[in-house]
Amino acid sequence: MKKVTKIFALLLVLALALSLTACGGKKEESPVGAVEKIQAKGQLVVGTSADYPPYEFHTEIDGKDTIVGFDIAIAQAVADSMGVELKIVDMSFDNLLMSLANGEFDMVIAGMTSNEERLKTTDFSEPYLMSKNLILVRTEDAGKYTTLEDLQGAKGGAQTGSIPFDRCVTYCGAETSVGLAKVQDLIMELQAGKLDVVFLDYMTVLTYAAVNDNLSAVDVNIPSESKGYSIAVQKGNTELTEYINGVLEQLAADNAVEGFVVEAQQLAGMEE
């Protein structure tokens, strides 16, 4: 009887020892880091709103619809640095941060700037490029809008959920401001005379003005407190944010972003 108890006790000790090793072993593998997780799935999933040339937009390459732009080139550099494939998910700008919070992508790059409101729910990388807002008007109206005061009461349009939309409401007035989900619809309404001014980021304004004779870019000195465009990541994912900052630093050291911009402008139909 005694012998049996002894063996049982020994077995128990052995079992405990084994489970401790198992525990210890597990601890070494986990917690799996944010970057390791992306590497394990082999894909960096990036959310964007591909209606914003030259930041991100659709174009035909070898007869195939493709999303290109300098933001996409930056996202590609992050994916390359991780050694994974880049997967782009295109959706309305207004839904990007919610979908990011829901875990639908690893990061968002969309000509997006951080502000206090967005920082409540989202983390942002260091800025990779300066930001500025311009307005787009019909060429025949270009002389009409030279100062912010001239905008009061104008029929203004901007993308829903964007910072330019807030500016539009501030300077045109809430009654005459319209938010639309897609930038291309804003351009159509402007050309059709249903809108008088469209608020967008400067490079998008410059692109549309360059490729459409009937549209012109105007700088009315819209004030901005933004530091520049940043990549958005899920709140609290410091590891990924820091990793991205490292890639951005490297790109800056190589002056790579300027090259991406020039290439994207050419793809968007802007001549040098």
Ligand code: ARG
């Ligand atoms: N810079 C503006 C913002 O952060 C607008 C960006 C719009 N981007 C786009 N891909 N449509 O709100």
